Amino acid sequence: MKFQVQGREAYAYTGGKPFDAALPCVVFIHGAMMDHGNFTLLARWFAHHGFAVLAPDLPGHMQSAGPALTSVEAMADWLLALLDAAGVREAALAGHSMGSLVALEAAARAPARVTRLVVLGTAVPMPVPAVLLELGQRDPLAAIDRVIVYSFSTLAAKPSYPGPGVWLRGSGRALMRQVLARSADPLLFYKDFAACNNYANGLDAAAKVRCASHLVLGQFDQMTLAAGAQAVAAALKATVQTVPAGHFLMQECPDGVLNAVRQALR
């Protein structure tokens, strides 16, 4: 579904059902160099179980017009503007990795509009190694390869995502390459990961969040280590659930993540 957000065309996947702003709304926000496909299964499940679902492509990512935004704060403002464009007064926010920071910041900026906060695969702060940022500027395809290697915990995640027969490392790599090619911005990788690295407001933001909050973490996550989520979990007074997966937990453990998000949104 297309919207006009901050004067630019924005795309949001609605879970395979027409969007109905009268229903309780849940918004899924993808991570760096990804698109709404991070959340296809979750979006479909919630859309077919009584929710209005928005899973946007962030600006400059796949089907949403660029340029890409370069700070988590700007992405949070954009997300709230998307809610306005969709006629949504309040929503649950669920974000993964960079998207978790966007959800957190949006929940802090508009606490009255956020009914639940679910952060997946997160660390606050979310430092990115300088060597990866440098590689992202110099050779984004190599940087994508590096991220893929560290994002998965196994060579045999079952039943795979979004269905059997998908090689998760290959599909993740292919999506990131498509996102990069479509953006026509050779610095997109750098901008996304720099936005994560530069976001310094996370714990202050957590203190402003009023809704119930939930963390869903990958037991074997090497991108955002579990220790990096302790402070924000405490600041949010959040429940914490861990699933047996790496950083791309929705792909490696789709049912476990669905169960966790269902509990969070109950």
Place this chain on the structure above:
Amino acid sequence: MPGPADPGFDTLALHAGAAPDPATGARALPIHLSSSFVFESCEHAASLFNLERSGHVYSRISNPTNAVFEERMAALEGGAGAIATASGQAALHLAICTLAGAGSHIVASSALYGGSHNLLSYTLARFNVDTTFVKPGDIDGWRAAVRPNTKLLFGETLGNPGLDVLDIPTVCAIAHEAGVPLLVDSTFTTPYLMQPFTHGADLVFHSATKFLCGHGTVVGGVVVDGGRFDWSRAPRFPELNQPYAGFHGMVFSEESSEGAFLLRARREGLRDFGACMSPHTAWLMLQGIETLPLRMARHVENTRKVVSFLVAHAMVAGVGYPELEGHPSHALAQRLLPKGCGAVFSFDLKGSRKQGVAFIEALKLFSHLANVGDCRSLVIHPASTTHFRMDDAALASAGIGPGTIRLSIGLEDPADLIEDLKRALKAAEKAV
């Protein structure tokens, strides 16, 4: 699995997609010979059917053993995912029919396996899918053949029968300029010798019956998607970027940017055409793939020795192998196939059809049959078998002479293979 790089090819050949069975601890992959899979609840069932969850429902659509084969092939090819099929022909049909329908057009290499040629020339034409054939090296011909209704370009990594090497980067650029994908038959090379996605191809298929299986036991195929073609912006493919009435109005490119083709191929092609692979076959394919790197290296090593022997033999008029300097694709082969040009090639005997027959019948180690890619060495004489209806002029136009012999070199001791060939060449010499 920490580390700065993906696991290597040999590791993926053994481990991609499979782990010890969590239920039993079995280290080797179990064969899941079950047509269907129990639902946990009615809600679970509905969500599986509606693609709200990942999982198995019915083995025509997916199966746990087949899924390992599919994921392993995708890993070895550097792709996003794969679909196992009943045969290589089924894989080609699935790839084409996911993208094309009545009124569509295909541009294909003229140097194709006979079964592929039949499908395109006769069978698909009956369903109003037309094909223009282009010599694989005729780059201008590829470009000129593209029409507004063209849905894909298609060729073989090593063409049939002359082993023309497909210039994948160049043909791919033509395809992408036209907004269509390049489909490649990689049966003769396997991902060990070439990964077409690294050269820009979009879809790859195999007759897995050949080198992937490697033991001449079962028939199967697989189509692999590189996941990098942006279907959402491709106006020629409403099949993938417009609502599909056959699945609740699903728009496949919205469901997955990188997996749209595979989603439709599985949810329509496997569902409706039904040419799925047996889990037992998938298991045997995986047994073969576990040793693919070792076997392919040996296949190529043995082939080089046999080619060297034949090139120097007085009864041999010519050998068609791209590693030889005189082969028309030699330069391309050096660039695209540095690890080797496979283990199937043809050579021309000096003499008549009768001498060709005498040669075949004198062989003892080589098996006379219509297959390639077995661990055992194989031979066939096209003029007296696959092309026996043709006169010499028609054979010549197909690039086949009365004395053309096709070999598929196996894993035997190469000295024994050469000895067998020596004996048969002597028999041919005497059969004047």
